[in-house]
Amino acid sequence: MIVMKFGGTSVGSAEAIQQVVEIVRKYRERDLLVVLSAMSTVTDSLREMAAEACGGTEPSSSLSALRKRHDETIRALAEGEERNRALEVCEGLIDELSGILHGITLLKELSPRSVDLVSSFGERLSVVVVSAALRSAGLSSLPVDAREYVKTNERYTEAEVNFAETERRLSAGLVPMVSDGRIPIITGFIGSTDEGVTTTLGRGASDYTASLVAGAIQAEEVWIWTDVDGAMTADPRMVEDARVLKEISYLEAAEMSYFGAKVLHPMTMQPAVKQEIPIRIRNTFRTENGGTVISSRTFEAPLGVKAVTSIDRLCLIVVEGTSLSRTPDTHARLFKTTAERKTQVIMITQASSEHDICLVVDEKDSQGTVRALKKEFRHEVAEGSLEEISVQPDLAVVAVVGGGMKGTPGIAARTFGILGEHGVNIIAIAQGSSELNISFIVERNDLQKTVQLVHASFGLGEDGDFE
Numbered sequence: 001m002i003v004m005k006f007g008g009t010s011v012g013s014a015e016a017i018q019q020v021v022e023i024v025r026k027y028r029e030r031d032l033l034v035v036l037s038a039m040s041t042v043t044d045s046l047r048e049m050a051a052e053a054c055g056g057t058e059p060s061s062s063l064s065a066l067r068k069r070h071d072e073t074i075r076a077l078a079e080g081e082e083r084n085r086a087l088e089v090c091e092g093l094i095d096e097l098s099g100i101l102h103g104i105t106l107l108k109e110l111s112p113r114s115v116d117l118v119s120s121f122g123e124r125l126s127v128v129v130v131s132a133a134l135r136s137a138g139l140s141s142l143p144v145d146a147r148e149y150v151k152t153n154e155r156y157t158e159a160e161v162n163f164a165e166t167e168r169r170l171s172a173g174l175v176p177m178v179s180d181g182r183i184p185i186i187t188g189f190i191g192s193t194d195e196g197v198t199t200t201l202g203r204g205a206s207d208y209t210a211s212l213v214a215g216a217i218q219a220e221e222v223w224i225w226t227d228v229d230g231a232m233t234a235d236p237r238m239v240e241d242a243r244v245l246k247e248i249s250y251l252e253a254a255e256m257s258y259f260g261a262k263v264l265h266p267m268t269m270q271p272a273v274k275q276e277i278p279i280r281i282r283n284t285f286r287t288e289n290g291g292t293v294i295s296s297r298t299f300e301a302p303l304g305v306k307a308v309t310s311i312d313r314l315c316l317i318v319v320e321g322t323s324l325s326r327t328p329d330t331h332a333r334l335f336k337t338t339a340e341r342k343t344q345v346i347m348i349t350q351a352s353s354e355h356d357i358c359l360v361v362d363e364k365d366s367q368g369t370v371r372a373l374k375k376e377f378r379h380e381v382a383e384g385s386l387e388e389i390s391v392q393p394d395l396a397v398v399a400v401v402g403g404g405m406k407g408t409p410g411i412a413a414r415t416f417g418i419l420g421e422h423g424v425n426i427i428a429i430a431q432g433s434s435e436l437n438i439s440f441i442v443e444r445n446d447l448q449k450t451v452q453l454v455h456a457s458f459g460l461g462e463d464g465d466f467e
């Protein structure tokens, strides 16, 4: 059995869904289970509708646009009985949504719980559309509402899955459908609490649903169909000769996504990783490409490095003081402060002199975080034991990633050597002891040049078996 997940753009129009139909037809014999996102932009627009309703205005024009888009897509793809049935189901869903939005308009109140209910309609609609298209093409499929199977806690908008119960339900419910020769078309992203209240697993979480399904039914592979060719050696907008990586390990994929490459969020892979199920990333619109396989086994790149990734628009917050080494609770208080603000700390460095601690954060978090830190450490700053909490703006982090880096000497030397030769100044450096990546901070202005230089110096653009 193979679990195939199609993202928002892959189901975003009648033409795209036609591609999905062809893909499903092609791999039909392998026993498929399909997980879908909402049609592209639908989740955003549902959330906007909910917000508008909360402000007291009925979002009538957005609602009719939503109705029209699903309606027209069904008419373009399905015929006869299938078409009528799907139109009717969608109509019913939109009426239900309209009632909920009306309620929000009257109450002028929007809880995370209601946001989840409203957001759930995107996937609930897309499975009806795609299933109708498949059936009209003679492929026996049926829409499946994941809320019956994916059980979560009540942390609305980012609910946590009850794995044991979810796995049990998914395998008991879905495997018989596949054995009966049908293709379940499952809503990604959504689940429900023990009481049956609708929840969502976080934005972009359809990948997670796919991985949950795969883990539960012990699928051979998960295929994530999207609009890119796979994981790449670098961002192709920055590096002309960036290439698709044929194979990477789970760990490499995780490192790459932490550092800005749009691979798969590590959490979404977890259920598949646990069972060592390979995950394949493929392009719905370029099926001739094999994509990237992410698994526990992978080749080692000749120089140990597989990719150079980066995150732009960052700031460095520097906490400086002679007394840092003497006040062991400084770190605890520092991270308590960032945690309370929900500031994501992208990188941390501290030299062993313990004279300063550097935190790398997103530009948009920097002012607020510095304010909070100044408040937390106001006494230390007043008495002079902390000299300064300052910000350095306009930075970017670059990460050199590869499983083969572990124990391979010379990677840092090569990286920093080439940058030194070209006058790129390195502001801070970090390497986790996993040795899967070396990350460092440069000025934004140097970002593209840095990525290009490192990409070239490790020969990542060159042909060879390492694609």
Ligand code: ASP
Binding pocket: 007, 008, 037, 038, 043, 044, 122, 188, 189, 202, 203, 204, 205, 206, 207
């Ligand atoms: N439709 C949801 C979102 O936009 C889930 C997904 O696309 O994976 O966040």
Ligand code: MG
Binding pocket: 007, 008, 037, 204
């Ligand atoms: Mg999406």
